[in-house]
Amino acid sequence: MPSSTASPPAISFENVKKTYRGGQVKALNGVSFDIPCGEFFGLLGPNGAGKTTLISVLAGLAKATEGRVRVMGHDVVNDYAAARKALGVVPQELVFDPFFSVRESLRIQSGYFGVKHNDDWIDELLANLGLADKANANMRQLSGGMKRRVLVAQALVHRPPVIVLDEPTAGVDVELRQTLWQFIARLNKEGHTVLLTTHYLEEAEALCQRIGMLKGGRLVALDRTSQLLAGTAHTMLRFKTDVALPAEIAARARVTGRIVQVTAHDAAEVETTLATLRAAGVPVEDLEIGRADLEDVFLNIMQGDAA
The missing domain is CATH 3.40.50.300 (P-loop containing nucleotide triphosphate hydrolases)
Known part of the structure; x- marks a missing residue:
């Protein structure tokens, strides 16, 4: 037409x-x-x-x-x-x-x-x-x-x-x-x-x-x-804790009250993150592992990591 x-x-x-x-x-x-x-x-x-x-x-x-x-x-x-x-x-x-x-x-x-x-x-x-x-x-x-x-x-x-x-x-x-x-x-x-x-x-x-x-x-x-x-391949770890995060994790974490969200690019990075938390004595509650959501995409774009 x-x-x-x-x-x-x-x-x-x-x-x-x-x-x-x-x-x-x-x-x-x-x-x-x-x-x-x-x-x-x-x-x-x-x-x-x-x-x-x-x-x-x-x-x-x-x-x-x-x-x-x-x-x-x-x-x-x-x-x-x-x-x-x-x-x-x-x-x-x-x-x-x-x-x-x-x-x-x-x-x-x-x-x-x-x-x-x-x-x-x-x-x-x-x-x-x-x-x-x-x-x-x-x-x-x-x-x-x-x-x-x-x-x-x-x-x-x-x-x-x-x-x-x-x-x-x-x-x-x-x-x-x-x-x-x-x-x-x-x-x-x-x-x-x-x-x-x-x-x-x-x-x-x-x-x-x-x-x-x-x-x-x-x-x-x-x-x-x-x-x-789909444009973000990040895996997202979500958990709750009352303890301060190790510096290397805090630098890439989004914290809302007790809820912590940390990105990981692959399974190896997920295990490394969890091992770092264990080594630092950070107790983790309600751990979830999933894909990044629209909020993660939005923050990435607003911070200039994507456009």
């Missing part, structure tokens, strides 16, 4: 640059990639990498200094009305109107996009996001987790083909995470495109088909999740 008849990507970033202070601060420095329709895509990076800036440009909340961004083929500047209608964004911040109930807020949001007679879909959103018993509650009466659910419902109320989730599970409970991911996974299977930013890398590894990583406003990695994981 000729390429001219092919459908456009769900999201397209073309050499996007965003500078502040007269060009002194480069929040985005030539970011280019496409997200095809129906993909579940993860955008990762440390704080200050440019993730939220890129999403703000996508959503029309900030204007790129250079470059072009499209949603379903619609330019976010020149065809902003169509681009906004194709997009549903769940922001990081808890933003809500304290004067309306949950149902009223969703009806008003529907009206912003010209969607009438939307109560059946609103009821479905309320049921799937665990909000049915809160439908008539005032927004001020809701907990932080419930307000987060309403933000998700507001982003989905006009049935956008493209869904953007900017740190949607930050600071929320396990129940909301499970409820949210079940519903979003269902929408993705039905054809919706999903762009996710998260610091919970286990979520990205489990959900995202492809991942891009930003560092200092630049795209430093872009590949299928399986390929990124």
